[in-house]
Amino acid sequence: MSTAQALQRHLDGRWSGVRATVRALSERELFRPESGLPTVAHRARTLLQLRSLADAGLTQMGFDERYGGQGDLGASITAFDMLGMGDLSLLVKTGVQFGLFGGAVAHLGTERHHREYLSDIANGRLLGCFAMTEHGHGSDVAGLQTTATFDRATDEFVICTPTDDARKDYIGNAADDGRVAVVFAQLITGGIPHGVHAFLVPLRDEAGAVIPGVRIADSGLKAGLNGVDNGQLWFDGARIPRDNLLDRYGQVLANGSYRTPIEDDTKRFFTMLGTLIQGRISVAGASVSATKVALTLAGRYAQRRTQFTAPGHDQEIVVMDYLSHQRKLLPPLARTYALHFAQGELVEMLHEVLGARALASGDAVIGDDPRRRQLETRAAGIKAMATWHATNTIQVCREACGGAGYLASNRLADLKADTDVFTTFEGDNTVLLQLVAKELLTAYGKRIKGLGLAATVRFGARQTLHTALDRTPLRDMPARLAARSATAFDDRDWQLAMLAFREQRQVEALAWRMRRADGAAATGDPAGAVNAVQDQLLSTARAHVDHVLLQAFVAGIASCPDAAAAAALSQLCDLFALSTIEADRAWYLERGRLSAARSRQLAGAVNDLCGVLRPQLGELLDAFGIPPAMLDVPMLREQEG
């Protein structure tokens, strides 16, 4: 087995069978990426692809066995991940249908909804929408304005869009195909509002005609993803039976009284938003996959493309041999591997915490379960960092291919345009990172409180965070760091300690500033005080995710059974760690954790690693196991000729 094969086997991981199935399917003509289709044709093709996925049994896996599924959420997310290598319109339409719409019915509905709908949803016979976002309220879901008012006389809910600002916006499957929508609206019964709940609202009849009380408009042309029929929805008093409330976390009885298993409004709200976790994890995985494709296209091109002749040589230089080109592509490649391993862990966590078994047992579903909170935080952080990484890296890859990268036929244009929205949908990245930072603060606060002030002072506040969040024991870290200021850059413990230290210190500094902000809150400007630390919230969250990524990379090396593959991964991990520290070296310098001399050596160390990894680039790209059809583009075909 070649190193590339060993690497691929390791990367393929637990759900390698599903990966193989999607790879085989990807070679079919129907799934070959095609650029420049007119919207109508693109949508039709995407729908055909979706049905074909369902026929191949790839869309049911995550659902309960009782409804034709396999109860294997991890397999389902892995299949979705693989779709990230093809036309991303199919990925997104699949995500809307099976992940968001199907997921909402599964997670927020109860048995009667499951019995009635899940099998048809999983097989793609009943297409639907996830109508959460409103024009005026995207990130602020609690502020949604659509109302669902219970009418006791008819035992129905009346769904209303009170203002144009409250129209449901950018809703996938809405413009053409959705027959029903899960609509998030403020539940009102007996004049009393009970917060946001989800309702099954029919949009179209069997013949496809829009149902009275519903208005639908097409969102029109988008930057990308034009195979997805996004639309806008208005409800003018549409009436639905009481049963159409997805009532796992809130029931309305015939007499109009409201019941809930989660009394705390906020807790209930966030529990219901849990549907979004799976969506975020899916988008993160798809981003990593699209990034792999872009890097493979640009990397293979650069391995063959020549430009300029070196003095004293006859042959033109292969572009990939230029340091500037290595600097463009190799650190992002290293980070992509880090994200792959972190994403793998995340999918396993999701599978355990929110998979069919956990759901069936009612275990770990309530919003304040610590494993669920950890999953939620990690999903938010990795989603934000993976999608930004995709945006940045695909851009770099486009530029690295020059004019060829700009031609639609070479795929980079579509990859870029399609993934662009990932940074702001399924949770805006800026908002998500703030959630991550706030969760880190909460965890830190709990530890401090648990220890008591005296103990905190005695043991040092520094240690407390990591026992809560991390698996690396870092009790002696500051001392080790100091002692190791002269160690080699490839010392893994030093790399880990550096990223751990950064996260830890940032959380402490943030806690300190937030305490000052609390003081300011008492004096009358709480919003201003929190606003003033926003940039620190973001950098703290980034530091946390970087640390998570390095830990995942290290675990990925440790579990690799092939020695040669592990060795290659280890060098790539060095590049990830050092380029990350290099990018943040100002922070370390400011805190005396890097000397000026050592900081200046970092660039050289990164350059050296680029040189070391350059000969292994082909294997590191082959290991992604991208279906050949997804890489069958003119700029690579020509070079082979």
Added chain:
Amino acid sequence: MSTAQALQRHLDGRWSGVRATVRALSERELFRPESGLPTVAHRARTLLQLRSLADAGLTQMGFDERYGGQGDLGASITAFDMLGMGDLSLLVKTGVQFGLFGGAVAHLGTERHHREYLSDIANGRLLGCFAMTEHGHGSDVAGLQTTATFDRATDEFVICTPTDDARKDYIGNAADDGRVAVVFAQLITGGIPHGVHAFLVPLRDEAGAVIPGVRIADSGLKAGLNGVDNGQLWFDGARIPRDNLLDRYGQVLANGSYRTPIEDDTKRFFTMLGTLIQGRISVAGASVSATKVALTLAGRYAQRRTQFTAPGHDQEIVVMDYLSHQRKLLPPLARTYALHFAQGELVEMLHEVLGARALASGDAVIGDDPRRRQLETRAAGIKAMATWHATNTIQVCREACGGAGYLASNRLADLKADTDVFTTFEGDNTVLLQLVAKELLTAYGKRIKGLGLAATVRFGARQTLHTALDRTPLRDMPARLAARSATAFDDRDWQLAMLAFREQRQVEALAWRMRRADGAAATGDPAGAVNAVQDQLLSTARAHVDHVLLQAFVAGIASCPDAAAAAALSQLCDLFALSTIEADRAWYLERGRLSAARSRQLAGAVNDLCGVLRPQLGELLDAFGIPPAMLDVPMLREQEG
């Protein structure tokens, strides 16, 4: 006069009349940006727009008065700059026709070419191509493979594409409209190659039929700019009269002998490449304009869009009031202003050095004229930094508008896709920055040599560079810097000294490493030695351009006659300087030019400036004077309702 009006008058500058004309034209229905046109319709509309520009007299200004022009190159570039606010396909097609094609005939041709062609070119009656780039050779123009072999028997040149790799690629105006092309090819006469020269080669007859010996293919769909008909050209022994050699810098006599006014091959080659300078400056200007539009769209949206309610408040918070949002949009706005002023200076330099008067007098045309070299270096540097700034900023603007930013109708999608290629055409940015750094080294080397070693040691090598390149006297800079380590961040001299110091030190360090590389060259691996400093070349060039930008900003403030406008500019300049220093603070920390404490204060200073500038955002955007039709998008219209 409001501050916004005073600012606009100042920004409009020397060629404000042309700006007003283009603004008026932009309100015509024909020029309104339209997204999602099919390629055929988009190309037809772009051609119509181009002809309409010519009818309005906006395309002739840069040409000689004898051929219907006004000999006003600056006016011509300014008009082009304004087109950067509209559909960029028109901009690029205009640039190809009048700048590249027309510019090549004007600069590389002689009077008979001018008499025969320039008037028709300037009026858009004769459409043509600039056929330089080959599939296998983009950046490496000297390596072009197309041949133009003189056939003495027929007094013709025979144009050949020897391999498919030598086909002319991504050539604007080639797929549909070009009747003739300026083809860059290796001139061979009597079996002797004389390097790359330019030839006028007919492509299509009057009826539009492709001429025998020429093959043309369509480049197909691109990421953007689909209103431009890019194509590929092959020449299978196409024959052209000897007169069709654009022979300003190289003539072939009837007997086949070759003559040139510039004996040195390299010098002649670079002189002929001078046509590219104007193209680079034009692209830089267009990038700045497109960035202004994106910032205005995102800024106005964020001034009205609300999200989340602050604790203790009834009203939702305006998105622009979030620090994280200010951090996204305001530092890029400051840099856009800096680029505007630097671009203004560049256009004036171009106008003086390569304008009609200079060309007519034969002055400053030869490649080694120092003013021309400075122009070339500055054009390369600003083009690279302005186009990357556009790519980054438009991306940030898209994300800042969330889903609305992703809808094609709101323009950001097209601005992003259209400007994307700017970073790699008209000179790949990475290659251009290396040219800049090499030129800085050459200037440094000359100064060192001029002074002699003893003097260098006596006066300090440090001072030498700046007398050559800069207008700010910095002889006492290191001392001042040291003395001022405690000065306020808004001390302009300190800001200037910081950026000057960075550039200076980087050049020195580079010179030192290059000397070591020369040593390595002697030992047998010159290419490897130069390759090893590539990252340093790039960062040195960036440091140079940042310094140029700050100097231009400072000059722009000094020349502003309105006190309120100047005050606003001054704060914006602070933001530009401090956010630039903040981004590079690791470098300053490593060299002891920022203390850790002071470095950590920078973030707060930048945040404070964001808060100070927030209320002025509206005026700072209005001052760009963007035609209302270019901002007439749904996401802004709705909010007004």
